[in-house]
Amino acid sequence: MTYSLPAYPTEKPYRILASPFPINLPPYAWLDKCSNEYIGSIPALLTKAAENSKLDIEIYHVDKFHPSLIKAMQKSLDDQTFDAVMFREANDGAWGKFSKTDTYLTQMRxxxxxxxxxxxxxxxxxxxxxxxxxxxxxxxxxxxxxxxxxxxxxxxxxxxxxxxxxxxxxxxxxxxxxxxxxxxxxxxxxxxxxxxxxxxxxxxxxxDSLTYLYASPGKKHKRFKQMDAQLLKLHQSGYSKFITDQYFKRWFQSKDCNGEAIQESSYLVKTITVEELLEGKL
Missing domain, CATH: 3.40.190.10 (Periplasmic binding protein-like II)
Incomplete structure (x- = not known):
């Protein structure tokens, strides 16, 4: 999925790749059948953290699981196709050598x-x-x-x-x-x-199921640290819980579309297939 904020022309967009889980788990993230966009607290939090860091951000998500998915996501960091990836803490064995945010992105209680x-x-x-x-x-x-x-x-x-x-x-x-x-x-x-x-x-x-951002080891991670610091502030201020509760209400109330106007989200969503990721395409 992709969130696009007003561009900051001095730097290339900060690209984040999300695994299939928890991207299809409301209220954290799901495909809204009315707007046909991915919405939820995860993209909202990442967007807010990037905005506070004055970063232009693009967020993609992989469409499905695959035996080689973790290896392909790791490669996408190594070749700098993506700046960070999002994965559940349970996969830390595979991500042990990679840098991880000190602050979790979501805590699924x-x-x-x-x-x-x-x-x-x-x-x-x-x-x-x-x-x-x-x-x-x-x-x-x-x-x-x-x-x-x-x-x-x-x-x-x-x-x-x-x-x-x-x-x-x-x-x-x-x-x-x-x-x-x-x-x-x-x-x-x-x-x-x-x-x-x-x-x-x-x-x-x-x-609990905790989700973190990961980045390649041995790289300069100024923007990664900026995102981490902003995520911490969003949790401490109560914004994280607030925005998750707001999307819970929207998820509960979204029963049908029946031609009513849908509030436009501030981001666009883009899916990358497993095949494209394995082939190094974007």
């Missing part, structure tokens, strides 16, 4: 949905052991599954959130692990479920 009968106020390891886990097929949370497997827990995999919530209403010993914003959205869509269920944040950071 993992929460649980549990029956009110359990009277859970703060999630604990005891809950992890005692309750029967349900996980969404499209959001596997590898660190959590590794922990559950170590505890020899039988995991129920479901195709959609509504099915998981229904299972909990039928059996209060079950608990559903889900992104906090997804849980909130379902409760707004199905208020009858909220009468029986609670959403509880998991304070243990090890289950």
């Amino acid at each position: 993992l929460s649980i949905v549990a029956h009110k009968n359990n009277n859970i106020k703060i999630f604990s390891e005891k809950n992890l052991i005692e309750l029967e886990p349900i996980i969404l097929k499209s959001r596997p949370y590898p660190e959590l599954i590794q922990k559950l497997n170590a505890l020899r827990k039988k995991i129920t995999i479901v195709d959609n959130t509504y099915d998981a919530l229904q299972l909990i209403t039928e059996n209060s010993s079950r608990v559903f692990y889900i992104n906090n914003y997804y849980a909130r959205r379902k409760f707004l869509l199905y208020p009858e479920l909220a009468k029986e269920l609670d959403v509880i944040n998991i304070e243990n950071r090890q289950y």
Whole structure:
């Protein structure tokens, strides 16, 4: 995806390449069916950080996963096709030698949905052991599954959130692990479920999904450090949470387009295919 700000002619645009995840995960980033543009808190944060750094920025995202994707993204940094790439912290093994921002770009909080009968106020390891886990097929949370497997827990995999919530209403010993914003959205869509269920944040950071910017090692990274410093300020000021909440509201309210005027975003979106990336094309 590409955000274009007013050009600063003294420097070439600062190019960022995002992996397929979490670029299709609202409210962080998704393709808005009305405007046909990628919108969300990730592009908004990057745009704001670049604007505060007086940088002209271009943001691309890869269209799909591929066995050679990480290697191709690393090569795009080495040959300076891109100045930075965005990837989940779970991939740090592959990105270990690369420079990483001190500040995460997004923190996708993992929460649980549990029956009110359990009277859970703060999630604990005891809950992890005692309750029967349900996980969404499209959001596997590898660190959590590794922990559950170590505890020899039988995991129920479901195709959609509504099915998981229904299972909990039928059996209060079950608990559903889900992104906090997804849980909130379902409760707004199905208020009858909220009468029986609670959403509880998991304070243990090890289950969160954090996304960072990475750059090539051994290079002069003045603009990379500028972006990092601005991201930190945006988190500390509360802007990061504010803009994510704003896009959550937009995601929840965007049910159809029906010819209504759509607010124009301040950026354009551009997709690069895996094949183009592997061939070094832009």
